[in-house]
Amino acid sequence: MIxxxxxxxxxxxxxxxxxxxxxxxxxxxxxxxxxxxxxVRFAQQAEELGYHRFWVSEHHSVPGVVGSAPTVxxxxxxxxxxxxxxxxxxxMLPNHQPLVVAEQFxxxxxxxxxxIDMGLGRSVGFTNGIRRALGVDKDAVEDFAAxxxxxLGYFDGSQQVHPQVHARPGEGLRLPTYxxxxxxxxxxxxxxxxxxxxxxxxxxxxxxxxxxxYRSEFxxxxxxxxxxxVLASTVAVADSxxxxxxxxxxxxxxxxxxxxxxxxxxxxxxxxxxxxxxTEKERGFFESSxxxxxxxxxxxxxxxxxxxxARTQAxxxxxxxxxxxxxxxxxxxxxxxxxx
Numbered sequence: 603m604i605x606x607x608x609x610x611x612x613x614x615x616x617x618x619x620x621x622x623x624x625x626x627x628x629x630x631x632x633x634x635x636x637x638x639x640x641x642v643r644f645a646q647q648a649e650e651l652g653y654h655r656f657w658v659s660e661h662h663s664v665p666g667v668v669g670s671a672p673t674v675x676x677x678x679x680x681x682x683x684x685x686x687x688x689x690x691x692x693x694m695l696p697n698h699q700p701l702v703v704a705e706q707f708x709x710x711x712x713x714x715x716x717x718i719d720m721g722l723g724r725s726v727g728f729t730n731g732i733r734r735a736l737g738v739d740k741d742a743v744e745d746f747a748a749x750x751x752x753x754l755g756y757f758d759g760s761q762q763v764h765p766q767v768h769a770r771p772g773e774g775l776r777l778p779t780y781x782x783x784x785x786x787x788x789x790x791x792x793x794x795x796x797x798x799x800x801x802x803x804x805x806x807x808x809x810x811x812x813x814x815x816y817r818s819e820f821x822x823x824x825x826x827x828x829x830x831x832v833l834a835s836t837v838a839v840a841d842s843x844x845x846x847x848x849x850x851x852x853x854x855x856x857x858x859x860x861x862x863x864x865x866x867x868x869x870x871x872x873x874x875x876x877x878x879x880x881t882e883k884e885r886g887f888f889e890s891s892x893x894x895x896x897x898x899x900x901x902x903x904x905x906x907x908x909x910x911x912a913r914t915q916a917x918x919x920x921x922x923x924x925x926x927x928x929x930x931x932x933x934x935x936x937x938x939x940x941x942x
Contacts, residue, residue, distance in 0.1 A: 616907055616919065620939060621655035622648045623691040623834065623922045626669035627853075628868040630926075634668040638675065640928065645679040647932055649686035651939040654918070656683070657691035657721055663732045666856060666868045673706040680714040689719025691799065691834075691920070692782045695749045696726050696742035701769060704756035708772025721799060722750065723782035729864075747790050754779065754794070758824065779825055780832065788816040795823025797830035799920060802894060806913070813914055833916035836923050837907070838897040839937035840930075846897035849934055851875045852926040858887035869926045904941045 624644055628637045645656040658675045661667040669675060672690040680688040688710075693703055703722075710718045724746035727733040733740060748763075755761025756769035757776065781791035782799045791798040798816050802809035813831055820829040836853075840846035852869040855878065860866040862884055880888060896906050907919065921938065925931040 616904070616911055616941065618911055618916060619654035619918045620652075621657065621687075621832070621918060621920045622653050622935070623657045623659065623920050624669070625659045625661065625667050625922075625924065626675070627924045628666050628668060629928075630868045630870050630874075632868070637668050638678075641669070641675065642678055642682050644928075644932070645683055645686065645688070648935065649683045651936055653686060653935075653939065655687040655689060655719060655920075657689045657719065657920070659691055660694045660697070660723075662697075662727050662736065663729075664866050666866045673703075673710060676718070677710060677713070680710065680717060685717075687717050687719055688714065689778075689780075690721045692721035692723040692780065694723050694725045695753065696724055696738055696746055697736050700749050700753035700761075701756060701764070701767065704753055704769035704772040707777055708757075708769055708775055711775050711777050712771045718777055719780060720777045721780040721782055722753075724787060746787075750781070750790070750794065754825065776824075783812070785812060788812040789819060792816045792819040792829070793821060795821050795826045797826055797832060799832040799834055801834040801922075805894070806910075810914060813916075830918075831914065831916050832918040832920050833910070833914055834920040834922055835907075835910070836895045837903060837919075837921050837934075837938055838895070838923055838925070839900055839903050839934045839941075840897075841899065843898045843902060846899070846903075846934070847892070848872050849923070849925040849927075849930060850892055850895055850897060853924045854888050854891040857891040858884045861887045869924065871926045900937050900941055903938065907941075 624641050626637050626641045628634060648656050656679060658672045659669045660672045662670055672693055676688050676690060707720050724743045726738050726740060726742050727736050752761050752763045756772055759773050780797045780799050781787055783791060784803060788798050788800060800812060817829045838846040838849040840849060851872050852875055855875045856867055856869055896903055923934065
């Protein structure tokens with residue numbers, strides 16, 4: 603199990619806190635309401651295992667993902683747990699008005715003081731139809747920096763975009779705020795003095811480059827006195843390397859399917875995925891989606907993660923693994939939490 607530091611922050615044997623990001627993925631044969639209830643149950647299990655945070659994501663009109671209202675889901679999770687930090691990974695700020703986001707998190711922090719994290723991203727809906735339904739266009743991502751400054755201003759009372767407008771509740775509260783970044787968003791986090799959440803989706807060299815720039819350009823602020831890097835990674839642990847790899851196959855196929863058909867489907871069982879006759883293009887996407895994933899026995903994963911944490915100097919690890927079989931997935935998270 604995860605031990606506890608003198609500050610009360612759960613520390614793994616890897617030397618950093620372990621946290622969870624769940625996207626409320628649906629499985630074939632499972633209803634969407636059941637998938638949401640399973641997310642809440644998974645948060646309870648993560649708390650029992652000693653994980654530090656449990657975050658939920660925002661996706662709209664995606665067939666295989668029902669995590670569309672992260673602040674609502676976070677409220678349900680916070681109400682069903684008692685110790686684990688709860689937050690978003692993240693609210694996609696360009697889809698919303700900053701005042702509304704400030705009010706929503708103000709309500710969460712007021713109801714569950716000291717347990718809420720505000721993780722924010724800059725993505726918008728991935729099709730024209732979804733963006734129209736949300737009332738945003740593709741260029742809305744360019745306003746992320748201004749929106750983020752306005753949002754923070756609602757909490758400290760400094761915003762002047764809309765004079766005499768205040769977030770109630772919200773103003774006067776200080777929530778831990780994280781920027782979810784791929785690339786240049788890391789520099790915005792540095793400029794505002796905010797913690798950074800980043801994944802190595804474009805390879806480790808580029809990952810290290812952005813992390814190094816984030817640290818070197820970090821400007822201390824009321825929101826953060828020093829750089830703080832949360833490394834997001836897919837990690838699967840099992841009794842054998844092959845069993846661990848099998849856990850990753852349902853998500854790998856869903857990724858390949860989405861890249862060839864434009865639709866992200868519910869997860870299929872490992873046996874169903876292995877029985878598929880993939881085209882050469884599908885096979886290429888399938889294999890590439892497995893590249894860079896961390897999987898193996900506890901010893902193998904421990905060694906790999908120790909090296910990755912040492913190279914990135916990450917302050918925290920955010921695990922984002924999904925699989926079809928929930929019991930096998932939970933066993934993987936349990937083995938990760940118990941690394942020796």
